[in-house]
Amino acid sequence: MPEPSPVVISSAANPEIKALRALESKKGRSEQGAFLSEGLRHVVEAVRRGWRVRRLVLSESAGSGALLREAIEGCRAGGGRVLTVTDELMTRVARRDNAQSVIAVIEQRWAPLDTVRAGPGVTWLALEGIRDPGNLGSIVRSADAFGVAGIILIGHTVDPYSTEAVRASMGSIVNVPLVRLDEHGYLDWHPGWGGRTVGTHLAASDRPESITRGPPTLLVMGNEQSGLPERIAVTCNHLVRIPMRVGADSLNLAAATAIMLFAVAAPADA
Known part of the structure; x- marks a missing residue:
């Protein structure tokens, strides 16, 4: 195989x-319709899942091997370009000292709303107004682990393709379909959802273990500060409260979501 780049x-x-650097900003990602993914394993996963890799950036010390060849071939097969940069420049691009030796520019994907369908054992996750990209990326990772069909992002939720969110997802960003809706769109769509809707609420009396697994489920989680707004909470036909020690502060949203996903969507073969 020829060298990835002669220069x-x-x-x-x-x-x-x-x-490449422009993708660090939401504006840049929006204009280019792309995002950055770091690490050879994550890039290869994207290639295998059919994502289009527009640019594959390799450091001089990237080495060789079957996985790297697969990433290069996948990039070129989709019409992408392979570039080689100095190790010093890779560190500057990644903005951290322990930079990965492979960074990819990957075309964004957004799933249409009509892909959200109820079915036996199917679980969808809806997130309203999430502000922290690290939380969002961790939630995507949990959704992938629990076999969630996809995530609906409601309202002013942080960009899931931000570098911090993608890093926190540990590669799961390419495994979980994402749907975008504003609040009015969600409220208009929800009556046609064919399954149950479960949410968390401080005023609820039921606990997560009261939920039976199996029925098609939409799990709705609110933002880090205020939880579910009432106009979203009323769309739920099952509200639960995660029990905590008296006097304890609220759970981190990513942790709370993982607990709820285990309650409603843990795979039967896990």
């Missing part, structure tokens, strides 16, 4: 690097 890029002023 090793060393300057941050290179147009390819500028386009």
Whole structure:
């Protein structure tokens, strides 16, 4: 196989690097319709899942091997370009000292609303107004682990394709379909959802273990500060409260969501 690139890029002023750095901002990601994913294993997972890799950026010390060849071939098969940069520049692009040796620019995907369908054992997750990208990425990771069919992002939820969210997802971002809706869109759509809707609420008396697994389920979780707004909570036909020690502060949203996913969606073969 020929070398990934005959020229090793060393300057941050290179147009390819500028386009790469632009993906650090929400505006840049929106304009390019792409995001950054770091790490060879995560890039190969994206290739295997059929995601289009527009650019594959390798550091000089990336080495070789079957997985790297698979990533390169997957990138080129989709019409993408493979670039090689100095280790120093890779550190600057990644903005951390322990930078990965492989970074990919991957085309974003958004699933249409009509993919959200009820079915036996199917669980969808809806998140309203999530503010913290680390929380969102961790939730995507949990959703992947528990076999969730996809995630509906309601209202002003943080960008799931931000670098922090993608990092926190540990590669799961390419395994979990994402749907975007504003609040009015969700409220208009929800009456047609064919399954039950479960949410968490401080005023609820039931506990997560009261939920039976199996029926099609939409789990709805609110944001880190205020939880579910009442206009969303009233769409739930089952509200539960996660028990905690008296005097304890609220759970981290990612932890609370993982607990609820275990209650409603733990795979039968786990």
